Structure formats: C-alpha cells, structure tokens
Amino acid sequence: MSELARRLNQCKKPVGDQGKVVVDDMNERHYELTGWGLDKIKIDKAYKMLDIGCGGGRTVNRLSKAAEEGEVYGIDYSSDCVRWASEYNKELIKEGRVHISEASVEKLPFEDNKFDVVTAVETIYFWPNVEENIKEVNRVLKKGGKFIIINEIYDDDKFRERNNEFAKNSNMKIYSPEKLKSLLKNAGYLNVEMEIKEENNWICYVSEK
Numbered sequence: 001m002s003e004l005a006r007r008l009n010q011c012k013k014p015v016g017d018q019g020k021v022v023v024d025d026m027n028e029r030h031y032e033l034t035g036w037g038l039d040k041i042k043i044d045k046a047y048k049m050l051d052i053g054c055g056g057g058r059t060v061n062r063l064s065k066a067a068e069e070g071e072v073y074g075i076d077y078s079s080d081c082v083r084w085a086s087e088y089n090k091e092l093i094k095e096g097r098v099h100i101s102e103a104s105v106e107k108l109p110f111e112d113n114k115f116d117v118v119t120a121v122e123t124i125y126f127w128p129n130v131e132e133n134i135k136e137v138n139r140v141l142k143k144g145g146k147f148i149i150i151n152e153i154y155d156d157d158k159f160r161e162r163n164n165e166f167a168k169n170s171n172m173k174i175y176s177p178e179k180l181k182s183l184l185k186n187a188g189y190l191n192v193e194m195e196i197k198e199e200n201n202w203i204c205y206v207s208e209k
C-alpha cells in the first residue's frame, strides 16, 4: 500500500498509533477550514449540536465554546476516535456539556427533531450511502435546524490531478458542487446554499430542514 493510500485509509477510519498521528494533524489542519465554514451560521448560546465524524474532537470543543449554555454531541464510527475526542473534551464531558459516542451516520442514536445544528467536517466523502445518510441527518434536525457540510475537496478542473490521485488511492467520493447540492435538495433540505473558496478547493453547504 502506498503512503498516500495508508494516510487516506486512516482519514476514512483513524485507528491505532498511525490513526492518532493523523487525528492530531487533522485537529490542527482542519481548524481554519472549519472556522471558514462555521462563520456562515449563527450559533445561539443554548443550541444543541451534533458533529458527525468528530475525529479528534476539536470541532466539538469549538462548538461547545460557542454555545456555553448548550450541549454538543459528537459521534464517530471509530472507537479510537471516540476515545481521543473524549480525552480532548474531558473537562466539558465532566460538566455535562459534551457527549461523545460510537455510532455510524447510517443510524444516528438520537430521537427525531433533536438538534439545532449538525456539522459534517471532512467526512462525507467516506459515508457509505450519502443519499440515505443525509436523510438520516435530516431526521435528527429540528425544523429550521441547519446542516453544515465543510469539505476541503470538491471536483474541479484546477485540482483534478491531485483529486484523481486521492480517488485512485482510496474509495473516497469526491462530489461536484452541483451534485451534492442536488442530493441535498432531493433529500428534502430547504434553502441549500453553497460557498466555494476556489483557490483552496474548499466548499461549504448550509442547508435547512
């Protein structure tokens, strides 16, 4: 397996010592990207929020700081990520403001209409059935709640060579801006808005239930 394939495999499901290195790196490298995306919504201090594919847990931490009277849930299907994200947020967990658990986006362990905001940072490429999975996200959102997808890769001519390498070395799905937008609309989301930072290949979608 090439070094790139190994890294992408760890991005898909970080595990073990190598996974810990990748997760620490993602906590650093995704911070600016995540901030760029989160700036597109207003976070009320009492919001209940969910971060899907929470990895090392930095986004959960950041959301919790923005909602000091709210609650933030993080889920990941890697039990190692659950452990690392729990460690990263241990004080907030003690205070009862953060909850991290092991689950897949395919079946979210939450009741209908629970969250004001659901975030998915750098994870949707790996979801097993995106059409169905975004419907499952919709189920747990409150009416009027927002679903934010933040990605540092979308299908575009400028980055085609690099992105083809990524796709060749993993089974990640790299969506065109219009494709994911139409999937969100077909899944029943309203007011689907998309913003692109072309020079970085960054993309963010904000959709509403």
Ligand SMILES: C[S@@+](CC[C@H](N)C(=O)[O-])C[C@H]1O[C@@H](n2cnc3c(N)ncnc32)[C@H](O)[C@@H]1O
Residues within 6 Å of the ligand: 011, 012, 013, 014, 026, 027, 030, 052, 053, 054, 055, 056, 059, 075, 076, 077, 078, 081, 103, 104, 105, 106, 120, 121, 122, 123, 126, 127, 128
């Ligand atoms: C590239 S990492 C991004 C981690 C974190 N969101 C960040 O920005 O640093 C992708 C994460 O999504 C998680 N993931 C992938 N598929 C998932 C699924 N079906 N359900 C839950 N988590 C998933 C992986 O375990 C991994 O932690």
